[in-house]
Amino acid sequence: MTQAGKNELRLDRSVGLWPLVFYGSGTILGAGIFVVVGEVLAEAGRLTPVAYLLAALVAMTSALSFAEMGARIPTAGGPIDYLQRGFDKRWLGSAAGWVLMTANTVSAATIVTGFVAYFGSFAEIPGWLVTLSIVVVLGGVAIAGMKESAWLMTATTLVGIAALLAVLWALRDALVAGPYEVLAGLGMGAGTDVAAAGQNSDASASLWGSANLLFAGAFLAVYSFIGFGDMAQTAEEVRDVKRTLPLAMMISFGIVFVFYLLIATALVGSGQLTVIAEAPAPLVKAVELYGWPGMPIAIASLFVIINGALAQIVAASRLLLDIARDGRGAPGLFARINDVTDTPIPATTMITVVVLALALLVPLKSLAAMTSFAILTVFLGVNLSLIRLKRHSQPEDVPDIPFFVPVLGAILCGVTLLGQLAKLTVWGG
Template sequence: MAQGETSGASAADAGGSGELNREMGFWGLVFYGSGTILGAGIFVVVGEVVGEAGALSPLAYLLAGLVAVTTALSFAEVGARIPTAAGAIDYVEKGFESRRLGSLAGWILTVANIVSGATITTGFVAYLGSFVSVPDWLATAGLVALLGIIAIAGMKQSAMFMTLTTLVGMATLVFILYVTRGSLLAAPSQITETMTGFDATAMTGLFAGAFLAIYSFIGFGDMAQTAEELRAVKRNLPRAIIVSIGIVFFFYLAISAALVGDGNFEEIAAAQAPLVAVVERQGWPGLPVAIASLFVIVNGGLTQIIAAARLILDLGRDRRGLPAFFGHVNSRTDTPVRATLVTLAIVLVLALFVPLKGLASATSLAILIIFAGVNAALFALKRRSQPDDVPDMWTGVPVLGTLFCLGAIGGQVWLWLSG
């Protein structure tokens, strides 16, 4: 998105403003990012990762983290260089000096965010079903409606809601680590024993789990898309991304270790609500964990919908394959209501009819393609110039990020071909 004549013209054609309002601060963004990453990764996909990688699940998250951390650092710099709601659209366009590539990145990322929103919605329904009997279609429709109301109300309101739910989620994870402390301490020996007999089957499971785990880290890209709604963006955006990725990386490694330390992989993989199951196995009531998990899952779904709506807003106001109708920001709520409504409709359809594992795998592949493009774009930008008012990451960061992403894409292709 260009913040100049193009977006202004598109907004005018749409009959309203195309500008967003800066209502979020540093800590709001930290909780915004941490909440969506944790909601997607630990509370939804962790059972799928354990099902693939077994005792090596912590290593799967570690491998995924290599992709995530390098790419997060690239986002920290490029997001400060190009602080727009378009995110990867503008990063790729400016890095490669190609509007067509920028638009392609925007469409891929829009699909990925919408599919991710559907994935998290499906996870919510599974957790809800673990302690109350509600028809899946009703729970899905009710959640999508709730997310729509919050997303449309305004970014300030969304950030406040997400701060609360993230604090609830972090407290819940600390509690889970406490009740599973025995399993957590046993995890290193469990991993060592599995690595002793490491074979082709174990390697396939490790890579399959790592690929699913990559989905768990995608939230920092969504953080970058709040740039037009963040105060002191060049200072706050990079710092918030780095703090958030540190928080979630710790929880991913610790929780995955706690889940596999006692060797009950099949039970965790089969559970609708893995964290509820592990708490109940330790003799504690699972209901409080289930309720807390629902709050965090809602948080993650909300972030994906907000991010997708901002991308659709940009695709509309910059005429990138969508009509200017979608490039409108409501003057009362300062949110892209039209873009949000179409996002919600697609999320609802996907959540009702597509399985969780298929959604997460599709999202991971799309995200990896975008991550590779963003890393390569930052490398190209750094070769041209280095502004004084943004972080100056080591040039090896985007290079390694690109290589890790391409390696992960190649690994997934290999898994598909060998499967």
């Protein structure tokens, strides 16, 4: 292969299991517990842990499907190639690629917005300046190389995990009280919205209205788990990809699920949901309510939030690379890979610019809801693709996920999407 060919086609396989685990854990945590938890609390109230459980069920089935598909078809395009091979329809792969690339880009902007909110909790610097600075820095790191990005995220994820452990210690009494609050909410058949959080709910609240609150919270909470899908876009940069990628996905998912459930339970047990949900930095506010200094948590939180935004930029740029490389509607310029950094510099630059624009112009909740809807649509397609592929063959060198898993994943994704559409049309959003 000529050097020109390398510049347009090849990525460098430089990432092993544990760097990939921390890469995945960092992006999932950054996209979830530090950024969107306040929005989930606002929707689901005392049933927030249940919302995270429902979201985890939806996400886990799709994560297992991604694990097998990532080993079957280890390409940077991920779902682009999954849907095309599963249905033998090129246009489906192209549509999935554009939708997922858009979702990753919007997700990066979501996380940057969360970063700015946390930063503003201890430093009075104009939000637009913080946004501009962090997006430019993240774009530069993504350009520097996948190996460099993964190792940076390993270090910052460890800092973030330490911060979450500190939050759980500060809220240990609330963690014990949390399950009783959840059971109380379930017993009344109602969640509590922000206006009623921490107070006794009206026992006459309608079951449908309560289901609406819980469902809305679960829909937003799905966003908290989507980072495992971003790991699929690293497939061309992972060593021993058929073993490493599926295993790393499952380990990352397990780590973050435990933290989500514990943190959500502790926040509910605090009895201060209104204050926490409305705070720009929910976890910082939570520890301060219990008499602990918020500054260390705010600073540590920034590291994990950075992880999430960086991973989304990397994933979106790999998708744009694949879209351009395969002639799916993007200019050929975006297919170029630099022979020094082994990264798609034009694609990464373009994604970085769009992320900056979105982070400056669109509110956090709207960004998260847009991302969840787009991602769930792609997840539905990936599950259906795996069903079709498993009906025809089962390679021996890839994980053999039970057939019912992608079936259940497709059903759950479909029901969640239909439910959200019903919420928007019947309940008015």
